Structure formats: structure tokens, C-alpha cells
Amino acid sequence: MQILDGLAVSAHIKEQLKQEVSDLKANGRKAPHLAAILVGNNPASEAYVGNKVKTCEELGFDSTLLRFETSITEEELLNEVKKLNENESVDGILVQLPLPKHISENAVIDTIAPEKDVDGFHPISQGKMVLGQPGFLPATPYGILLMLEHYNIDVTGKHCVVIGRSNIVGTPMSILMSRNANPGNATVTMCHSKTKDLKAMTLQADVIVAAIGRPRFVTADMVKEGAIVIDVGINRIDDATRKSGSRLVGDVDYDNVAPKCAYITPVPKGVGPMTICGLMKNTLLAAKNRSNA
Ligand SMILES: NC(=O)C1=CN([C@@H]2O[C@H](COP(=O)(O)OP(=O)(O)OC[C@H]3O[C@@H](n4cnc5c(N)ncnc54)[C@H](OP(=O)(O)O)[C@@H]3O)[C@@H](O)[C@H]2O)C=CC1
Numbered sequence: 264m265q266i267l268d269g270l271a272v273s274a275h276i277k278e279q280l281k282q283e284v285s286d287l288k289a290n291g292r293k294a295p296h297l298a299a300i301l302v303g304n305n306p307a308s309e310a311y312v313g314n315k316v317k318t319c320e321e322l323g324f325d326s327t328l329l330r331f332e333t334s335i336t337e338e339e340l341l342n343e344v345k346k347l348n349e350n351e352s353v354d355g356i357l358v359q360l361p362l363p364k365h366i367s368e369n370a371v372i373d374t375i376a377p378e379k380d381v382d383g384f385h386p387i388s389q390g391k392m393v394l395g396q397p398g399f400l401p402a403t404p405y406g407i408l409l410m411l412e413h414y415n416i417d418v419t420g421k422h423c424v425v426i427g428r429s430n431i432v433g434t435p436m437s438i439l440m441s442r443n444a445n446p447g448n449a450t451v452t453m454c455h456s457k458t459k460d461l462k463a464m465t466l467q468a469d470v471i472v473a474a475i476g477r478p479r480f481v482t483a484d485m486v487k488e489g490a491i492v493i494d495v496g497i498n499r500i501d502d503a504t505r506k507s508g509s510r511l512v513g514d515v516d517y518d519n520v521a522p523k524c525a526y527i528t529p530v531p532k533g534v535g536p537m538t539i540c541g542l543m544k545n546t547l548l549a550a551k552n553r554s555n556a
């Protein structure tokens with residue numbers, strides 16, 4: 264069993280990005296600039312956005328964090344996005360999800376200028392991905408591809424079972440695993456809450472991608488010997504033995520599943536840090552595209 268170390272791989276990719284940014288600057292170009300919007304004060308969202316801004320600093324990117332009260336109206340938020348669209352200095356725009364219930368996430372995502380859509384959530388980005396055209400890939404699936412690439416894990420011809428069909432993880436992951444490119448060329452089954460016999464599906468899987476949002480949902484009896492398991496889940500559970508009183512676990516029952524696997528990603532330090540890499544690579548791409556436009 265080999266652990267896919269997202270922290271180590273992300274450190275490696277961040278070194279490359281840092282070098283590319285310093286080369287850009289040496290050529291008289293400005294640093295890539297990521298603008299993040301955070302609405303409300305959900306502690307998890309604060310931590311994720313904080314992490315993204317910190318990574319920008321580490322890599323020599325410019326960053327701007329715009330914070331708004333939960334009471335902001337949809338119209339006001341759309342206007343803030345439009346201002347960033349028009350701001351020439353901004354290369355990438357990220358609106359941290361989830362948003363308060365009175366704001367339509369689709370309306371906000373649709374308003375982001377496609378050339379600044381570094382989360383890869385805009386319909387144009389998703390459409391290009393489906394058609395196999397170059398563009399911004401959603402950050403989490405992109406991070407998973409980078410991880411597979413780093414470890415030279417070839418999924419060609421393998422049966423990949425994706426659990427979850429969200430717009431930001433499960434659906435794009437299914438499309439990317441089945442595309443005619445590398446990593447890709449897998450045979451994909453996409454499962455969700457209406458799937459009849461999930462265990463029958465996962466037991467056939469050479470690769471399992473778990474993006475469900477339920478702590479330790481994928482148990483050892485659901486996993487074939489020698490499988491590759493990618494755990495996207497981030498779930499905070501109570502743990503009295505920790506100072507903080509809680510800890511993070513994935514959607515996979517890691518302790519019991521790991522011994523059966525060829526490869527497995529841990530939580531934390533698996534897919535999470537790779538997501539940030541995906542975002543940073545997209546932001547650098549946006550900056551390059553815009554300066555060549
Ligand atoms: N590591 C990272 O960088 C990131 C981690 N995450 C984490 O990944 C997880 C998934 O996120 P996200 O995709 O946004 O979540 P969503 O809640 O949007 O989607 C969850 C999916 O799981 C399916 N599902 C729920 N229950 C079951 C079940 N019993 N059996 C089979 N399928 C089920 C749902 O089915 P249905 O469609 O029928 O409701 C849905 O498609 C979360 O833990 C989230 O925190 C998310 C983004 C980035």
C-alpha cells in the first residue's frame with residue numbers, strides 16, 4: 264500500500280509555480296492576481312480562503328480578499344463580481360461556496376468573466392471541459408489529475424467508480440476520468456444517493472473516488488483488494504482526545520480500507536492541498552492568457 268501524499272506533491276508543484284512566477288516578474292510582467300470573495304463568517308470557509316490567500320503570498324502571487332456580511336443582497340454581490348471582472352489588475356476570481364441561502368450560487372458563478380474563472384465552475388469552463396477543449400478545470404478534479412500524474416498512476420482501461428455527482432467534484436471527475444487523454448481513458452460509473460446497490464458497484468472498482476460528504480462512508484467490505492482510493496471528503500467530527508475537540512476525516516474509513524489498497528489518499532494532507540494547487544495553476548494560466556490577449 265502506498266499513501267498518495269498530497270502535501271508533498273503540492274509542495275513540489277508550488278516550487279515549480281514559484282519559479283514560473285519569478286521568471287514572469289524577471290521578464291517585466293506583473294504577478295498573477297487572485298481575488299477571493301468570502302460572504303459571512305463560516306469558520307471552515309474562513310480557513311479555506313485564508314489558506315488560499317496564504318498560498319498566494321508564498322508563491323509570489325498578488326491576492327485580494329473581499330469580505331461581506333451575510334446580509335449582502337444578491338444584486339450587491341453580483342455588482343462586486345462585475346467590478347472584479349472589469350478590474351484589469353485581477354486575473355482570477357473565486358467566490359467561496361457555500362453562499363447564504365438568499366443568494367443564487369448559479370447566478371454568481373454565471374456572472375464571473377469566463378477568462379477569470381479560476382475555480383472552473385462557470386458553464387463555459389465546464390462546457391469546454393466536456394468537449395475536451397483547453398480551459399480552466401475545476402480545482403479539485405484538476406488537483407486529483409495532478410496527483411495521479413505525479414505518481415505515474417495510469418488509469419487507462421480501469422473501472423473507476425465515482426461516488427457523488429456534484430457540479431464541482433463528482434460530475435467533472437467522472438468526465439475527466441473517462442476523457443481520451445492522460446490521466447483518463449478509464450471506464451467510469453457515476454454513483455449517487457439513488458444508486459441501488461452501491462457496494463456491488465464499488466466492489467468492481469479498480470479506482471474509487473469518494474466525494475459524498477459523509478464521514479467514513481466507504482468501508483473495507485466495499486473495496487476490492489488492490490484498489491486505488493481517492494478520498495475527497497472533508498468532514499469535521501468530534502474527538503475528545505484532541506485539544507480542539509474535533510478532527511478531520513474523509514469519506515473513506517481509512518484505517519480499515521488502507522490495508523486493502525494499492526494506493527490511497529489520506530485526509531487531511533491528501534486531495535485538499537492538491538485542490539489549492541489546481542487553483543493556483545489556473546490563476547497562473549489566467550494571468551498568462553490575459554497578458555497574451
Ligand atoms: N478536498 C477538497 O478540496 C474538497 C473537498 N470537498 C468535500 O468533498 C465532499 C463532497 O463534496 P461535494 O461534491 O461538494 O458534495 P455534495 O453534497 O454537493 O454532493 C454529495 C454527493 O454525494 C451523493 N451522496 C450522498 N449520500 C449518498 C449515499 N448514501 N450514497 C451514494 N451517494 C451519496 C449525493 O447524491 P445526490 O446527488 O443524489 O444528492 C451527491 O451527489 C464533502 O465532504 C466536501 O467537504 C469538496 C470540495 C473540495
Ligand SMILES: Nc1nc(=O)c2c([nH]1)NC[C@@H]1CN(c3ccc(C(=O)N[C@@H](CCC(=O)O)C(=O)O)cc3)C=[N+]21
Binds near residue numbers: 402
Ligand atoms: N469557490 C469554491 N472553491 C473551492 O475550491 C471550494 C469552495 N468554494 N468551497 C469549499 C470547498 C472545500 N475546499 C477545500 C480546499 C482545500 C482544503 C484543504 O487544504 N484541506 C487540508 C486541511 C485543512 C484543515 O486542516 O482544515 C487537507 O485536507 O489537508 C480543503 C477543502 C475547497 N472548496
